[in-house]
Amino acid sequence: MNEQPLKIMVIDDENIVGKRLKPALEKTGDIVEAFEEGETALARFAQEPFDIVVTDIRMEKIDGIEILERILAKSQRTKVIIITGYATVEIAREALSKGAFDFIAKPFKPSDLRQIIERASKELRS
Amino acid sequence: MDQHITDIKDPDIDYGSEPENIPLHQRPSISIRAKIAISFSLFFILSFTVTVWSYWILTKLEHKIEFLEIADNYMVEIQQARRFEKNYLLYRTDLDDALGHLKTADKILKNNSEKIEKILGPNHFNTMVSYMSKYHDQLILLGAAENDAAKEAIVPSLRQFGSQMVSFATEFVEKERISVTRMFLLAKRVPLYFMSAIFVLMVFVLVFLTRQLLLTLNRFMEYTKRIGEGDFSPITPARKYRDEFTKLAEAFNHMIKELDHKHNVLLESHKLRAIGTLVAGVAHELNNPLNNTLLTASMLTEDYEALSDEEKREMIDDVINETERAQRVVKNLLDFAREGETEMALLKIDKIVEDSTRLVVNQVRFAKVDLTLDCEPNLPLIAGDEQKLKQVFVNLILNAVDVLPPRGKIRINVKKDKVPGYVLITVEDNGPGIDEHIQGRIFEPFFTTKRRAKGTGLGLSVSRGIIKKLGGYIKLKSVPGKGTVFIVSLPATDSPSEIMSK
Ligand SMILES: Nc1ncnc2c1ncn2[C@@H]1O[C@H](COP(=O)(O)OP(=O)(O)O)[C@@H](O)[C@H]1O
Ligand SMILES: [Mg+2]
Numbered sequence: 001m002n003e004q005p006l007k008i009m010v011i012d013d014e015n016i017v018g019k020r021l022k023p024a025l026e027k028t029g030d031i032v033e034a035f036e037e038g039e040t041a042l043a044r045f046a047q048e049p050f051d052i053v054v055t056d057i058r059m060e061k062i063d064g065i066e067i068l069e070r071i072l073a074k075s076q077r078t079k080v081i082i083i084t085g086y087a088t089v090e091i092a093r094e095a096l097s098k099g100a101f102d103f104i105a106k107p108f109k110p111s112d113l114r115q116i117i118e119r120a121s122k123e124l125r126s
Numbered sequence: 127m128d129q130h131i132t133d134i135k136d137p138d139i140d141y142g143s144e145p146e147n148i149p150l151h152q153r154p155s156i157s158i159r160a161k162i163a164i165s166f167s168l169f170f171i172l173s174f175t176v177t178v179w180s181y182w183i184l185t186k187l188e189h190k191i192e193f194l195e196i197a198d199n200y201m202v203e204i205q206q207a208r209r210f211e212k213n214y215l216l217y218r219t220d221l222d223d224a225l226g227h228l229k230t231a232d233k234i235l236k237n238n239s240e241k242i243e244k245i246l247g248p249n250h251f252n253t254m255v256s257y258m259s260k261y262h263d264q265l266i267l268l269g270a271a272e273n274d275a276a277k278e279a280i281v282p283s284l285r286q287f288g289s290q291m292v293s294f295a296t297e298f299v300e301k302e303r304i305s306v307t308r309m310f311l312l313a314k315r316v317p318l319y320f321m322s323a324i325f326v327l328m329v330f331v332l333v334f335l336t337r338q339l340l341l342t343l344n345r346f347m348e349y350t351k352r353i354g355e356g357d358f359s360p361i362t363p364a365r366k367y368r369d370e371f372t373k374l375a376e377a378f379n380h381m382i383k384e385l386d387h388k389h390n391v392l393l394e395s396h397k398l399r400a401i402g403t404l405v406a407g408v409a410h411e412l413n414n415p416l417n418n419t420l421l422t423a424s425m426l427t428e429d430y431e432a433l434s435d436e437e438k439r440e441m442i443d444d445v446i447n448e449t450e451r452a453q454r455v456v457k458n459l460l461d462f463a464r465e466g467e468t469e470m471a472l473l474k475i476d477k478i479v480e481d482s483t484r485l486v487v488n489q490v491r492f493a494k495v496d497l498t499l500d501c502e503p504n505l506p507l508i509a510g511d512e513q514k515l516k517q518v519f520v521n522l523i524l525n526a527v528d529v530l531p532p533r534g535k536i537r538i539n540v541k542k543d544k545v546p547g548y549v550l551i552t553v554e555d556n557g558p559g560i561d562e563h564i565q566g567r568i569f570e571p572f573f574t575t576k577r578r579a580k581g582t583g584l585g586l587s588v589s590r591g592i593i594k595k596l597g598g599y600i601k602l603k604s605v606p607g608k609g610t611v612f613i614v615s616l617p618a619t620d621s622p623s624e625i626m627s628k
Contacts, residue, residue, distance in 0.1 A: 014414055016444055020421040023429065058410060058492070085410030106417035109424045 006030040006121055007048075011041045011067060012056040012083060021054070024110035025117065038062030042070055049075040052120050054113065056083045057091060057103075065098060072099050079120040081113070150376055155368035158335070165331045169324065176320045183313050190306050193245040196238045197299045203231035204258070204295065208288050211265065215281065221269045228262055246298060254298075257291040264288075342371045349378060355570070356587050358386035393584060410488055411455045415448040422448070468511045468595065472619060475508050475515075475549050476501035476540050482519035483538065489524060494532035497523070502541040505549055506618035514592045518600075519553070521585040522612050526555035528576065529610075543615055548598070551614040559606040568602075 008030050010021050018034025025032045033050075035041035038059060045053070053071055057064030068080045079101040084091050095103050101123075102116050210224035235242065235255060243251045264284040271277040342363070349361050360379040363371065422444045426433070433441070483490075483499055490497050519538075526536045535556050543550040560568060567573045569590050574583030586600075593600045598616040 014418060016418040016422060016448070020418075020425050024421075024425055085413050106413040107420040108417065109420060110428070111424070 003125065006051040006117075006124070008032045008052045008054065008117065009041060009045065009050040010034040010054045011036075011038060011059075011064075013037065013059045014056070017056070017083075021110065021113065025114065028114070028117075030117075030121075038067050042067065045071060045074065049078060051077075051124055052079045052081065052101075052117060054081045054083060054117075056085075057095070058085050065094065068095065068098055068100055077124070079124065081116055081120065083108075150362065150368070150372050150379075153366060153368045153372065155372075157369045158339075159370070161335065161369075165327070165335075168327060172320065172323060172327075176316060179316065180313065183309055187306060187309050187313070189241065189244055190302055190309070192241055194299065194302055194306065196234060196242060197295065197302070200231050200234045201292075201295055201299065203227045203234060204292055207231065207261075207265075208292065211268075211284070211288065214268075215277075221265065225262075225265060225269075228258070228265065232258060232262070245302065250298070254291075254294060257287060257294055261287040261291050346371075346374065346378070353382060353385065356389070356591065358382050358389065393588060412452055415451040415455070418448040419445050419452070468514060470509055470511060472507045473510055473512055473515070474505070475551065475616065476505055478510075478512060478515050479519055479538060479540050479551060482516045483523065485516065485520050486523050486527070489527050490536070493527045493530060493534075495527055495530045495534045495536055497536045497538070499538045500540070505540065505542065506547075508549060508596075508616045509619045510596045510616065511592070515596075518589040518592050518614065519551070521589050522553040522614075525585060525612075526553060526557060526610070529557035530555055531557075542618075545615070547618050548615050549618055551616070552611050553614075554609065554611040556609040559608055559610050560602070560604040561606055565602065565604060569600075 008025055010018050010025070010032060011034075012018060013036050015036055018036065022032045022034050033044065035044065038055075038061060041053075041055075042062070053067070055064045055067045064082050064084075068082065071078055071080055080099070082091075082095045082100045082103040084095075084103055084105050092103050101120050104113055104116060204227070207224045207227035210219065210221070210227065213219045214221045214224060235251075235258070239251065242254075246254070261284070264280060264287055268277055268280050268284060271280060345363060360382055361375055363375050422441050426438065426441050426445075430438075479501070480499060483497060523536060523538075526534075530536070537552075537554045539550075539552045539554070541550055542548070564573075564575070569586050570583070573587075576583075590600050593614055593616065596616055598614060600612065600614045602610060602612050604610040
């Protein structure tokens with residue numbers, strides 16, 4: 001298709017996550033950048049906004065909820081997808097109430113995430 | 127593998143002799159009730175005896191006094207008779223005067239024969255009567271004699287019988303008089319002796335019983351204190367005999383058993399709760415490697431054709447490493463949850479502490495506190511139960527985490543104690559500290575300042591129990607507003623470190 005490629009950001013302090021998701025998500029022709037630290041990811045986001053941000057919720061310095069808030073503050077239209085270490089209703093509710101597009105619980109397959117991203121991109125392009 | 131050390135005896139407990147090691151139910155039984163009953167019976171028997179004796183002696187005195195009165199009258203009569211006998215012999219007065227008195231004397235004897243016999247006995251009474259009648263016979267003979275010569279012939283036997291009659295009576299009267307005086311004296315003194323005896327007995331019983339009661343009560347007070355501190359070993363009072371307190375001790379032991387049981391149940395639930403909070407962390411910890419494995423394996427199948435051999439190898443290595451990581455997480459969880467006896471082994475204390483910090487890494491991270499661990503090199507080995515020791519340090523760290531604000535600090539230090547042969551582990555936080563007035567209580571089981579669902583108040587009491595069992599101690603220093611240090615000291619073993627398998 002001749003659609004504009006989406007810019008996707010992946011943030012997880014487990015480096016394997018970025019390593020595997022980058023090629024997996026790039027298959028649809030989108031542009032993917034992976035980060036292991038929230039700070040550097042946010043700094044990069046400040047340079048230019050991304051369409052989709054996939055972030056782990058529980059990380060050393062800045063957690064996923066904070067990233068969600070700061071990204072939405074900067075770019076309303078960005079779709080933020082939260083990765084949770086284990087799914088609890090409270091975390092899901094909190095993330096969604098703060099404006100997250102969706103959440104996905106570890107462990108997941110690349111295709112699971114791709115489906116969510118597909119939905120997100122549909123919304124972005126509509 | 128691990129060296130097992132068995133048969134560690136508590137040096138505080140005297141395994142030795144006497145009566146502690148005779149089981150309570152085998153001791154001979156003398157109840158306090160029996161003791162009181164015995165004392166009262168003694169009082170009773172004593173007073174009864176004294177009363178009966180007094181009654182007896184007073185009756186006897188009564189008889190004797192009656193006898194003495196009769197005897198006095200009798201004496202007067204026979205002495206009169208003898209006076210008239212002498213007058214007759216000298217002046218030839220009327221002999222009937224003498225006979226008349228003798229007759230009165232005889233009447234006195236006959237009328238009071240029973241009373242007199244009671245004192246003198248029948249033999250002496252008969253002798254008395256016979257002396258008198260012999261004298262009487264001589265007097266009759268004297269009166270009947272025709273001339274002076276005949277009268278003179280009778281006189282010697284008359285005199286003999288007369289004096290016999292008088293001296294026999296006098297002797298008895300004297301004897302009875304002395305005995306009466308003696309009896310009076312006795313009757314006067316015995317109540318005094320009795321009073322003193324009762325007094326001594328009372329004091330003795332009072333002192334003995336109260337001393338025993340108070341001592342035992344004190345002991346039991348100490349037992350309750352001990353139980354309050356969470357020591358659930360059965361009590362064995364040092365008493366030779368069974369009594370009500372033995373029953374109380376048995377009731378105590380029953381209660382202790384129940385408490386111990388309930389305590390264990392609670393410990394179990396406490397542990398489960400601790401596991402519950404750990405599980406949240408562990409789930410996260412476990413899902414990370416699982417996720418890495420799943421992502422990697424998925425990509426491996428998805429892109430199998432397109433991947434270079436090198437990329438494939440890297441991905442397979444990732445799968446292996448992440449699987450092993452998951453395995454470690456599971457092992458740690460199992461280690462913590464594992465039930466069991468104290469399993470003694472030679473341990474590297476620095477490794478134990480490090481493992482403990484790893485067990486709580488998620489709680490620490492989540493609370494955003496800073497944890498540092500410093501271990502001195504070349505630490506001696508210690509003997510202990512790995513899981514239980516980890517439980518102690520996990521407890522101490524989680525307690526600190528609970529009170530610390532974000533960016534709070536926990537510093538753990540492992541080093542040789544200044545006291546040779548001991549290692550010292552300090553867990554320090556810069557939290558709010560512990561108020562002085564509750565510092566003495568925090569090791570009590572169930573003491574907690576946390577909300578119901580959050581704290582059970584068992585962590586520190588269990589920890590103290592574990593450390594104590596290994597011959598160490600755990601104490602704290604806390605400055606309200608500045609922070610708290612928990613200090614754990616454990617005895618090192620002299621065994622060379624080569625024994626360790628790892
Ligand atoms: N590091 C600490 N700083 C301040 N208070 C503490 C600390 N450690 C323990 N305490 C106090 O001691 C109490 C008892 O601790 P513990 O026996 O572990 O039970 P729990 O943690 O379930 O309350 C806690 O409720 C808390 O008030
Ligand atoms: Mg605790």
